[in-house]
Amino acid sequence: MDEREAALRQAHGHAVRWLASLSDRPVPARAPVDEIVGALGSELPDAPSRPAEVVDLLATACEPGLTAFPSGRFYGFVVGGTEPAALAADWLVSAWDQNCVMRAVSPAYTAVEEIAATWLLDLLGLPPDSAVGFTTGATMANFTCLAAGRDALLRGAGHDIAHDGLAGGPPVRVVAGRDRHMAIDLALRYLGLGRPELVRADDQGRIDPDALRDTLTHRAPGPTIVILQAGDIHSGAFDPFDAAIRAAREAGAWVHVDGAFGLWAAASPAHAHLTDGCAGADSWATDAHKTLNVPYDCGLAVVRDPSALRSAMGLQGDYLIQHEHGDPVDKVPELSRRGRAFPVWAALRSLGRSGVADLVDRLCRHARTFATGIAAIDGATVLNEVAFTQVCAEFGDDERTDRVLARLLDEGTAWISGSTWHGRRVMRISVSNWSTTDEDVARTLDAIRRASRGSGGTRDGEGPARA
Numbered sequence: 001m002d003e004r005e006a007a008l009r010q011a012h013g014h015a016v017r018w019l020a021s022l023s024d025r026p027v028p029a030r031a032p033v034d035e036i037v038g039a040l041g042s043e044l045p046d047a048p049s050r051p052a053e054v055v056d057l058l059a060t061a062c063e064p065g066l067t068a069f070p071s072g073r074f075y076g077f078v079v080g081g082t083e084p085a086a087l088a089a090d091w092l093v094s095a096w097d098q099n100c101v102m103r104a105v106s107p108a109y110t111a112v113e114e115i116a117a118t119w120l121l122d123l124l125g126l127p128p129d130s131a132v133g134f135t136t137g138a139t140m141a142n143f144t145c146l147a148a149g150r151d152a153l154l155r156g157a158g159h160d161i162a163h164d165g166l167a168g169g170p171p172v173r174v175v176a177g178r179d180r181h182m183a184i185d186l187a188l189r190y191l192g193l194g195r196p197e198l199v200r201a202d203d204q205g206r207i208d209p210d211a212l213r214d215t216l217t218h219r220a221p222g223p224t225i226v227i228l229q230a231g232d233i234h235s236g237a238f239d240p241f242d243a244a245i246r247a248a249r250e251a252g253a254w255v256h257v258d259g260a261f262g263l264w265a266a267a268s269p270a271h272a273h274l275t276d277g278c279a280g281a282d283s284w285a286t287d288a289h290k291t292l293n294v295p296y297d298c299g300l301a302v303v304r305d306p307s308a309l310r311s312a313m314g315l316q317g318d319y320l321i322q323h324e325h326g327d328p329v330d331k332v333p334e335l336s337r338r339g340r341a342f343p344v345w346a347a348l349r350s351l352g353r354s355g356v357a358d359l360v361d362r363l364c365r366h367a368r369t370f371a372t373g374i375a376a377i378d379g380a381t382v383l384n385e386v387a388f389t390q391v392c393a394e395f396g397d398d399e400r401t402d403r404v405l406a407r408l409l410d411e412g413t414a415w416i417s418g419s420t421w422h423g424r425r426v427m428r429i430s431v432s433n434w435s436t437t438d439e440d441v442a443r444t445l446d447a448i449r450r451a452s453r454g455s456g457g458t459r460d461g462e463g464p465a466r467a
Contacts, residue, residue, distance in 0.1 A: 007051035014059035022071045022435075026412030031064035067415065072436035073444055076417040078233070078261045078389075080293040081433035085350035086343040090295040093339045100339045103323040113328055113341035119348050120300065123267040123356055124286075125279050131306035133313065133331030134298060134340040138260035138287045141299035143187040144333060145283035146225065148303045148312040149254035150191055153223035155311075162311070166192050173197065175215055175253070176227035177239065179205035184227055184258055196227065203422070204385055205232035209243035216251035224253040230275055230284075231262020234421045234428060235383075236367075236390035238262060241277030255281040261432065262388060264291035267353075268360035274387060291360065291389070293434040294343040301331065359434055363389045366431045366441050373445040374427075377452050383426060391429040395452055398425035403455035404448070413447035 001009075039061035068074060070081045082090075100109040117132035135141045150172050154161045159169035174188055176196040185195055200211040207228060216224065226248040228239040241257075248255045257263070257278055263286040265271040266278070278284070282305070288298040303309040306326075314330040316322070329335060351359065371386040371393075379396040395401045402425055405418045419428040427448075 003051050007055050010052045010055040011059070014055070014063075018059075018063070018066070019070070022068055025068055025071075027068045027071050027073050027415040028409055028412050029065050029067045033065070036062060036065040070433070070435070071415075072433050072440035073414040074433060075429045075431060075444070076415050078287075078290050078430045078432050080287075080290045081435050082295045083293040083347045083350065083434050086294040086347040089343040089346035093342050096339065096342075098339050100337055100341075101329040101335060102321050102327045103325065104321040106328075106339075109339045109341065110328060112339075112345045116341045116345040116348060120344070121302070123348075123353065124263055124284075124302075125266040125272065125275065126284060126302055127279060127304050129304075129306070131303050131309045131331055133301040133303075133309065134328070134337075134344070135301050135332050136297045136334070137289070137299040138258070138285055139183040139186055139299070140333060141285035141287070141301040142183055142256070142258055143190055144301035144309070144313060144331075145256050145285050145303055146187055146191055146193075146227075148305075148308040149225050149256055149283060150193065150223075151312045152305070152308040153225070153254055157223050170222055173219070173222060173224045174227065175199060175212065175224065177201045177205065177207035177229065179232055179234075180227060180229060181233055181258055181260065183260075193225075204235040204237035205229075206237050207239045207244055209240055209247050212244055213247040213250070216247060216253065221252060224248075224251055226251075226253045226255050228255065228257050228278075228281065229262070230257055230259030230265065230278060231388060232390070234390060234392050234419065234426070235385065236262065236388035237385065238265070238274045238278075238387070241275065241280065243277075245277060245280045254283070257281045257284045259284055259286045261287060261290040261430075264356075264360055265388060268357040268364075270357075270361055271364060271388065288340075288344050288347070290432055291363065292344070292347055292356070293359070293432075294347050298340045298344060363431045363436070366436055366438075367391050367429070369438075369441050370429050370431070370445065373441075374448060377449055379456070380452065383421065383424075389431045391431075392419070392421055392426045393429075394424055394426050395455065400456045401425045401427060404451045407451035407454050408447055411447055411451065414444040416444075416448075 069079055098106045098109050100106050103110040121128050121130055133144055135144055151161050154169050157170050172193055174193050174196040178198045178201040199215050200208045228244055230238050245255050266275040284302040286300045288294045288300055289296050310330045313332060367386050367389045370391045371382045374380050374393045375382045380393055382393045384392045395404045405427055408416055417428055419426050
């Protein structure tokens with residue numbers, strides 16, 4: 001056995017044992033950073049080491065400091081697991097080691113990306129001729145789409161941003177709902193556009209279309225981007241796309257939809273109504289490593305007009321082998337990039353149309369079960385309308401809510417994050433993992449009940465969930 005095979009076998013063994021431990025291990029990491037540093041050793045060795053020994057040291061030293069993100073009982077942030085076919089395909093991505101830039105150099109990758117893009121547009125109900133770029137995540141997907149919109153608007157105003165930059169061009173106005181995700185602000189900052197003008201939203205975070213229209217009409221027309229969202233990070237609510245896009249069109253705006261996890265509702269016949277009208281936008285951003293459950297990292301930038309995306313992201317180089325039909329690099333910011341479409345293709349091919357719909361429906365069903373179970377806990381209140389995969393609850397007051405969260409993490413059955421929503425501390429549950437089972441939800445609810453009783457609760461009562 002050569003050294004490469006020995007290292008791969010070592011890695012495979014550790015990976016299989018890690019995955020097998022997920023059903024029983026505590027979800028939070030058990031060791032702090034300094035303990036992991038001590039186990040690894042901080043001094044760079046003078047002499048080489050055998051690859052298999054290096055892999056064994058890495059896996060053994062790091063294991064206590066790993067959070068069980070792939071566990072069916074991890075509900076923090078909006079983090080999916082890894083669907084089996086996608087995980088195996090991602091191993092191949094590293095083994096194949098393709099730099100997925102040019103059609104001529106990696107025809108296998110280009111073929112897979114084009115097929116996966118076609119399937120994605122179909123599943124998400126988006127215009128079939130749209131361009132799809134595979135980015136690092138939703139932040140860069142938003143950046144990519146907004147760059148396409150910014151540049152198209154400025155070209156329409158007679159300003160060549162590719163040649164002249166932003167200086168000397170007309171200002172680009174950006175309007176978004178009050179409860180947009182913070183990644184939107186970050187992408188706009190990268191693009192030199194600054195903070196958006198904020199529009200009133202309802203208590204679930206849905207933008208008010210009338211307020212949007214008023215905001216758009218109180219200033220003279222000019223290059224404008226309107227940003228909507230499919231899936232509020234706290235409530236899971238979806239903007240009223242038909243009315244909001246109609247208001248944006250009246251102002252001649254480019255419409256972008258941030259759908260990091262919520263855009264996948266369109267793949268489910270039972271939940272597709274949440275995205276009604278969404279296909280009328282100009283661009284859309286989502287994550288494949290959230291609801292679809294492919295490995296990190298994989299964002300998806302979708303732009304209705306492929307030429308707008310190519311103009312914003314494309315590049316020329318004397319040493320590149322560019323193809324008349326375009327290349328994968330024309331749709332993303334990165335030049336060097338791994339084959340993100342391979343795991344996406346594998347997940348879609350493995351699940352099929354009905355499997356993706358079942359995945360979305362199952363995540364939503366678990367969220368409703370959480371809402372019902374938490375609402376029955378004495379002193380607990382579910383604060384959102386549970387229409388998709390997010391649940392927000394409080395436990396009487398901010399201090400008690402934080403105590404419940406702390407006790408829950410200390411116990412380790414599940415990982416649930418806190419947040420502040422409308423000025424109140426909340427427990428925020430995001431059901432995003434394909435492997436979450438009814439038993440996982442029941443075990444987590446039991447843990448929440450125990451944490452609540454130990455934080456000032458007296459008994460379990462009855463109360464309706466807002467579902």
